[in-house]
Amino acid sequence: MRKAILVLLAVAALPATALAAGGHGFSWFMMLPGGERLFYMYAAVFIAVFLLVAAAVVVGGKKTEEMVIPDPRFTLRNLFELILGFLQQLAEDIIGHHYKKYLPLLGTCFLFILFMNLIGLIPGFLPPTQKMNVTLGLALVIFLSTHYFGLRENGIAYLKHFLGPVWWMAPIMLPIEIISHLARPMSLSLRLFGNITGDHAVVAGFMALIPVVVPSVFMGLGVFVSFMQAFIFTVLSMIYISGAVTHAEEH
Amino acid sequence: MTDRQDRKAFFRELGKYSALGLEMALSVVIGMGIGYYLDRWLGTGPWLTIVWIGLGFAAGVRSLYRAAVRSGKDLERDEERRRKPGGP
Numbered sequence: 001m002r003k004a005i006l007v008l009l010a011v012a013a014l015p016a017t018a019l020a021a022g023g024h025g026f027s028w029f030m031m032l033p034g035g036e037r038l039f040y041m042y043a044a045v046f047i048a049v050f051l052l053v054a055a056a057v058v059v060g061g062k063k064t065e066e067m068v069i070p071d072p073r074f075t076l077r078n079l080f081e082l083i084l085g086f087l088q089q090l091a092e093d094i095i096g097h098h099y100k101k102y103l104p105l106l107g108t109c110f111l112f113i114l115f116m117n118l119i120g121l122i123p124g125f126l127p128p129t130q131k132m133n134v135t136l137g138l139a140l141v142i143f144l145s146t147h148y149f150g151l152r153e154n155g156i157a158y159l160k161h162f163l164g165p166v167w168w169m170a171p172i173m174l175p176i177e178i179i180s181h182l183a184r185p186m187s188l189s190l191r192l193f194g195n196i197t198g199d200h201a202v203v204a205g206f207m208a209l210i211p212v213v214v215p216s217v218f219m220g221l222g223v224f225v226s227f228m229q230a231f232i233f234t235v236l237s238m239i240y241i242s243g244a245v246t247h248a249e250e251h
Numbered sequence: 252m253t254d255r256q257d258r259k260a261f262f263r264e265l266g267k268y269s270a271l272g273l274e275m276a277l278s279v280v281i282g283m284g285i286g287y288y289l290d291r292w293l294g295t296g297p298w299l300t301i302v303w304i305g306l307g308f309a310a311g312v313r314s315l316y317r318a319a320v321r322s323g324k325d326l327e328r329d330e331e332r333r334r335k336p337g338g339p
Contacts, residue, residue, distance in 0.1 A: 093259060175303075179282050179310035180274075186281065187273040235266035243321070 027126040040128040047115045047128070054080070083110070087234065094235070095242040102241050105145060109138065110234040113192065117226030120200055121219055127196050129229075135193040139185035142237045150244030158244070188236060192229050199225045260329055264322065271318055275311035282307020 029039035029046070058077040059067075071078055084107055091099040091106060113129065120127025128134045150158040164173030199222045207215045286303025290296065 090259065090263070094263065172306075172309075175306050176310045176313055179278050179285070179307050180314045182281050183274045183277040183310065183314065186277045187270060190277070191269075191273055231262070232266045232269060235263060236270050239267060239270075239321075243317075 026124065028124050029126075040126065040131045040134060043119060043125065044116060044128040044134055047112060047119060051111055051115065080111075083114075090235065091238055094238045096246060098245075102149065102238075102245075106234050106237055106241075109142070109237060110230050113138065113233055114226060114230040117196055117230060118223070120196065121203075121222050121226070127200065129192055129196045130200060132189065132193050135189035136185070138192070138233070139189035142188065142240065143181075143185040146237075146240045146244050149241055153245045184236075184240060188233060192233055195225055195229045260325075263325070267318055267322060271315060274314050278311035278314065279304060279307040282310065 027035075027039045027043065029035050029042040032039070032042055035042060054076060058080060070081070087107055087110060088099075088103060091103055095102060116128045116134070118127075119125045120130065147158075162174055162177045163170040164177070199218075203215055203218045203222060206218055282303040282305075283300060285307075286300035289299045289303070293299065
């Protein structure tokens with residue numbers, strides 16, 4: 001009996017793995033109009049809609065007083081609260097006591113990137129973060145908002161720290177600072193893109209070699225990489241924002 | 252210092268230093284790119300490329316220095332918090 005179930009499972013699972021192994025680079029979003037080129041955009045929009053629906057389900061017209069009491073079991077809401085609680089502690093640690101202004105941006109970034117990474121582990125979907133366009137867009141949002149926050153908090157004095165500590169060094173320090181600030185969005189986007197692409201390539205490679213048990217190990221690794229990259233992206237954004245915001249107080 | 256806070260500090264430092272290598276390398280690349288296109292625009296031989304590679308390297312060192320200063324400050328603050336009686 002047990003053997004029969006196992007054989008049945010194997011037979012059912014084989015086409016799926018074969019599809020995933022042979023059709024590396026196949027995504028259901030390619031079926032949509034213009035999907036051949038824009039499938040990762042569709043996937044990103046799908047994640048955004050998914051997060052919105054999840055938020056609507058979690059809050060679901062409840063009043064604030066009802067939200068105080070946590071759910072008894074492990075629900076979607078508890079999962080989100082766990083993640084956001086961790087991020088909140090981290091933001092307080094890194095940015096300081098006025099961290100709450102920046103938490104919406106950072107939390108959105110974390111959840112968005114996390115789910116974009118995780119969707120790549122489902123057979124038949126490709127992670128949108130596998131495209132440099134998406135990661136560069138995310139990094140540019142962080143880059144622009146970092147400088148916006150800096151200008152809003154410190155005014156014109158924010159521009160002064162691009163000129164270095166001593167006035168006669170300003171002509172040298174200005175290009176140096178500009179390069180080092182331009183390297184930030186580049187490194188943010190390149191790291192996310194490279195890690196997700198590499199992880200996906202490893203899973204696909206082992207799927208082609210031994211399509212039975214071995215790929216699941218690397219899929220577990222993929223879950224870890226997905227979490228780690230979303231986390232590193234968020235922590236670095238926090239560090240950049242805190243550097244832009246607290247500069248006036250330090251000197 | 253509880254175990255939980257130790258782990259948080261570990262993650263913070265991990266994120267910070269994992270950024271450094273890529274940032275330093277990309278600084279040089281960005282400097283070289285700026286110099287190359289300035290050279291093509293102004294027609295000034297290889298000189299601006301060389302100068303901007305040097306500036307890119309300096310920018311990499313600058314971000315390393317900034318991270319070191321920041322990390323030292325954070326560790327100092329953690330130490331202080333640990334020494335404080337009745338602290339977390």
